[in-house]
Amino acid sequence: MLSESAQPKDRPTMRDVAALAGVGIKTVSRVVNGVSTVAPELVERVRSAADKLGYRPNLTAANLRRSGGRTNTIGLLLEDIGNPFSSAVFRAVEDYARDRSVLVLAASLDENPQRERELTRKLIDRRVDGLIIMPAAQDYRYVLSEQQAGMSFVFVDRLPTPLLADAIVSDNRGGARTAVEHLLRTRRRRVAYFGDDMAIPTAAERFAGFTDALAAAGLVPDDRMVRHGLRTAEQARRAANDLLAGDPPEAIFTSQNLVTVGVVEALHERDLQHDVAIVGFDDIPFAAVLQPGITVMAQDPAAVGRKAVSRLFDRMNGDQSPPAVHTVLTRLIVRGSGELRLPE
Structure with missing residues (x-):
């Protein structure tokens, strides 16, 4: 149990920053959002106060106030992020999203359908703009209501049943x-x-x-x-x-x-x-x-990840074409163990 002195404190608010800087809340808001017309002296006072208080803006709330309600985050649910295949998919998705100033929230499913549903719900509750899932469940009709509400989905490595969204799979x-x-x-x-x-x-x-x-x-x-x-x-x-x-x-x-x-x-x-x-x-x-x-x-896996995140961004940007399966080819790498000859 935390001692009284160790109890977590409320996060500092924009109102706290305004009080310490001696300015109005609107001025703090304009500084936080990068409005260029604020006087340099006021910008410095607001930033100094924010640093002293440890203030961090609520980016989710700010994004939801913008047109379209985007949060600039996507969810990525993989079998096991520690597995080399999953980690390579993760890195490809992360690199693509980062170039577009979008954050990836990733988690492992461990082949557990219940865990998948729980994590899917939690990510949607956090207002991610779209989801990439490596299926663990058998029936994906549970995503229908989310799709109808505007959530975009792409599946990787395995086909969802029924096919309700794009799927990127290997041959x-x-x-x-x-x-x-x-x-x-x-x-x-x-x-x-x-x-x-x-x-x-x-x-x-x-x-x-x-x-x-x-x-x-x-x-x-x-x-x-x-x-x-x-x-x-x-x-x-x-x-x-x-x-x-x-x-x-x-x-x-x-x-x-x-x-x-x-x-x-x-x-x-x-x-x-x-x-x-x-x-x-x-x-x-x-x-x-x-x-x-x-x-x-x-x-x-890098190609799988790139194709998946590219399709997800297309869907998030309004692509309404029917869902399709996209197959990424495999290739044989010859190194010796598969070429051992039987004795004559």
């Missing part, structure tokens, strides 16, 4: 198929799969790409070599060690960056990194300096 299924086809060119046929929870749309799409590539080669997935529901590098490491302890697969496709990290750790622990080929979906730190380097199907 998950096509990229996964290309990655597995690349592994199959090494003549390896026993290919394992390590991936995220199949309830996550991107995980389901990447597993579909995995099975597409096998089917085109006349193969079917071996259920003994398929591992779903892996959310962390440690979970993936344990699952990989369990599989590698028996009859190791000839190749592995990992469908998420943290999963790739865990599987690569297990391969090195068992000294199998030169025997079992691997291609991961999405790039990972230090992939190029390992031996062998880790071949990946890389997304372009």
